Amino acid sequence: xxxxxxxxxxIVAAALFCIGLAIxxxxxxxxxxxxxxxxxxxxxxxxxxxxxxxxxxxLSGQLFALFVIVVAAAEVTVALAIxxxxxxxxxxxxxxxxxxxxx
Amino acid sequence: xxxxxFYLFSALTLAAGLFILFSxxxxxxxxxxxxxxxxxxxxYVLSGADFLAVxxxxxxxGGILVLLIFGIMLTQKxxxxxxxxxxxxxxxxxxxxxxxxxxxxxxxxxxxxxxLSSDFRMAGEEMSTKSTIKTIGVELxxxxxxxxxxxAILLLVxxxxxxxxxxxxxxxx
Numbered sequence: 001x002x003x004x005x006x007x008x009x010x011i012v013a014a015a016l017f018c019i020g021l022a023i024x025x026x027x028x029x030x031x032x033x034x035x036x037x038x039x040x041x042x043x044x045x046x047x048x049x050x051x052x053x054x055x056x057x058x059l060s061g062q063l064f065a066l067f068v069i070v071v072a073a074a075e076v077t078v079a080l081a082i083x084x085x086x087x088x089x090x091x092x093x094x095x096x097x098x099x100x101x102x103x
Numbered sequence: 104x105x106x107x108x109f110y111l112f113s114a115l116t117l118a119a120g121l122f123i124l125f126s127x128x129x130x131x132x133x134x135x136x137x138x139x140x141x142x143x144x145x146x147y148v149l150s151g152a153d154f155l156a157v158x159x160x161x162x163x164x165g166g167i168l169v170l171l172i173f174g175i176m177l178t179q180k181x182x183x184x185x186x187x188x189x190x191x192x193x194x195x196x197x198x199x200x201x202x203x204x205x206x207x208x209x210x211x212x213x214x215x216x217x218x219l220s221s222d223f224r225m226a227g228e229e230m231s232t233k234s235t236i237k238t239i240g241v242e243l244x245x246x247x248x249x250x251x252x253x254x255a256i257l258l259l260v261x262x263x264x265x266x267x268x269x270x271x272x273x274x275x276x
Contacts, residue, residue, distance in 0.1 A: 004109050012113045014214035019120035022207030026200050029193050031174050032129055035136055039120055042143045049152045054225040059238050062152050063247055069162055070254045074261035076167050080174045081268035087178045
């Protein structure tokens with residue numbers, strides 16, 4: 001069906017992962033960090049799907065990617081709830097300024 | 104033909120990622136994330152995962168991205184100004200930007216070196232053109248039944264936790 005070797009997918013996924021890592025390091029905003037984490041999770045899913053292409057009977061890679069999507073959805077809801085609570089208490093979304101446990 | 108589409112969507116995804124990295128305004132970044140998710144869904148289709156691509160669009164674009172945009176809008180700065188460029192602005196110190204980009208480039212170089220030097224030997228045959236939905240359904244209900252149930256419980260726990268955290272806004276009152 002396809003002619004694209006698996007290494008191409010791996011390189012694209014590696015680039016996307018590194019961009020996500022750089023985003024979550026550079027952004028001084030909680031939600032900016034979440035954007036980077038979502039990109040990293042997507043990059044890992046590309047790897048899983050690219051290898052799962054060679055497993056057409058059991059599709060382990062695609063199933064694993066499905067579970068990763070479920071965990072990402074759960075993670076982002078709880079993270080947003082926590083961010084809103086932190087914003088309500090500290091009135092900031094800069095992770096550098098939230099450096100005390102109690103205000 | 105397929106290679107052209109692959110390069111096109113890879114370039115779209117990576118360009119959207121780089122735009123998020125360099126954009127100062129977070130809401131533009133969230134909209135660029137939309138493009139990145141679409142590109143990733145197209146890469147799923149190209150590697151034969153049709154069901155996963157549709158779930159990607161439904162869950163990420165329809166759910167997670169809307170949640171993130173809600174989060175950005177609910178955490179606005181207090182002072183309002185007429186200058187539209189000041190909303191959602193993130194000031195990034197230049198040292199942190201340099202360190203972040205250096206870390207990303209370094210890890211990318213390492214990963215590319217590993218990928219190019221490794222010799223993958225594929226055991227199974229390539230996927231045929233048939234749909235993957237039947238296989239995914241059967242596998243979820245047979246071999247992967249326990250992870251499936253655990254994922255259901257995880258989603259329930261996340262739902263309750265998020266609702267509790269969001270409800271109890273002012274615990275001192």
